[in-house]
Amino acid sequence: MQTEDILMCPGPNEIADRVIRAMMRPATCPIVGEFPEFYEQTMDLLAEVFQTRNEVIPLPGSGRSGLEGALTSVLEPGDRSLTIVNGMFGETAIRIANAVGGKAEGLAMPWGEPIDLQAFKQKLSSGSYKLVTMVHNETSTGALYDAAEVSQLAHEHGALFLLDAISSLAGADLPTDAWDVDLVVGCNHKAIGAPIGHAYVSVSERAWEVMAKRQQPCGSVFSNLLYWKPQPNEEPDAVRSMTRSQGVFTAVHLIYALNEALKMILEEGLEARFARHRLNAAAFRAGIHALGLETLAHPDVVSPTVTCVKLPEGITSVEFLKHFSEDHGLLTLRGLGDFNMNAVRIGHMGVTATPRNILHALHAFDLILKRLGHAHTCGAGVARASEIYAETDEHRA
Numbered sequence: 001m002q003t004e005d006i007l008m009c010p011g012p013n014e015i016a017d018r019v020i021r022a023m024m025r026p027a028t029c030p031i032v033g034e035f036p037e038f039y040e041q042t043m044d045l046l047a048e049v050f051q052t053r054n055e056v057i058p059l060p061g062s063g064r065s066g067l068e069g070a071l072t073s074v075l076e077p078g079d080r081s082l083t084i085v086n087g088m089f090g091e092t093a094i095r096i097a098n099a100v101g102g103k104a105e106g107l108a109m110p111w112g113e114p115i116d117l118q119a120f121k122q123k124l125s126s127g128s129y130k131l132v133t134m135v136h137n138e139t140s141t142g143a144l145y146d147a148a149e150v151s152q153l154a155h156e157h158g159a160l161f162l163l164d165a166i167s168s169l170a171g172a173d174l175p176t177d178a179w180d181v182d183l184v185v186g187c188n189h190k191a192i193g194a195p196i197g198h199a200y201v202s203v204s205e206r207a208w209e210v211m212a213k214r215q216q217p218c219g220s221v222f223s224n225l226l227y228w229k230p231q232p233n234e235e236p237d238a239v240r241s242m243t244r245s246q247g248v249f250t251a252v253h254l255i256y257a258l259n260e261a262l263k264m265i266l267e268e269g270l271e272a273r274f275a276r277h278r279l280n281a282a283a284f285r286a287g288i289h290a291l292g293l294e295t296l297a298h299p300d301v302v303s304p305t306v307t308c309v310k311l312p313e314g315i316t317s318v319e320f321l322k323h324f325s326e327d328h329g330l331l332t333l334r335g336l337g338d339f340n341m342n343a344v345r346i347g348h349m350g351v352t353a354t355p356r357n358i359l360h361a362l363h364a365f366d367l368i369l370k371r372l373g374h375a376h377t378c379g380a381g382v383a384r385a386s387e388i389y390a391e392t393d394e395h396r397a
């Protein structure tokens, strides 16, 4: 029997029916009629999810469009930037920074380990950097990092601070303003639970100033965040004093979907949503460990949205994922870098972070591993995860 696979990728993941249905509306022009106010309201909701009073700019594309927009807008040719690299996605920021003419340096740390702040401080004081970047949730390893101290150190050094929150936004606490982050990059198709097609960048006053004071003009029109900066509203009877510029014609149907996804997030409440992600991630990890497998991230930095599972010796990610999809209707991706053939990454974010999917995935791991010759107690994964859910219910009762 053939059914649609459930997406348990580290993004994209499942989209709620009500978000899909929200797109079933007629074509409309984004700059006249009712849409401009709908757009404004949606951007206000988005800023709530970013936990910021800063402006959030929607750039069409995927997560990388957001990174490219942020980096292109603040870096001039020859500008030095420093990126903490503890997984594959730190490298992405370096690649883009160099591509836009910057001189990017990486501070490499072991994959999945906590950040070595001492090493960071030393590196920071060894040079003059215009920008510091790091990944909030390393999707290649399933590790989540606190960014407060890195942000503070970057600012003490006179640098801007960019946080790649592509796989954490709306799934893990991200206090943009409390952490004083200049540029936070997120996107639709991870924990927000909306269709692929938009990235978002929140921009601090400090970052706008850096853009305004550039010596050389930004080499891009589309990616130049200044083109998207809100402008004073000149309509005499306007409700808002500022109007957000639409840098390009907005993908209206994606904004309809985003609006619905944001309403779902805020109806659940950010705290409750983060707690749900933490609980389902904890149940999944405990179940995986009960099957005798290891997870990649250090216990101090485990991610609530993604887990990277190391497979037993002799079982490849390719054969595992074939069974995951064909026998169990679950779709996800291999590990990255050195873990490409011997690990898989499971996304539990947005609407996918539920006991139904976690228990389904653990059952699938159990049967596939058994079939491929791994010795473990059958049912141990589901049993352990069920205990975690039951303990949490007891606390709630």
Ligand SMILES: Cc1ncc(COP(=O)(O)O)c(C=O)c1O
Binding pocket: 010, 011, 062, 063, 064, 065, 089, 092, 135, 137, 138, 139, 140, 164, 165, 166, 167, 187
């Ligand atoms: C942390 C992180 N940064 C950047 C990216 C690149 O985003 P995209 O593939 O949506 O362009 C990803 C994608 O998984 C990611 O997880």
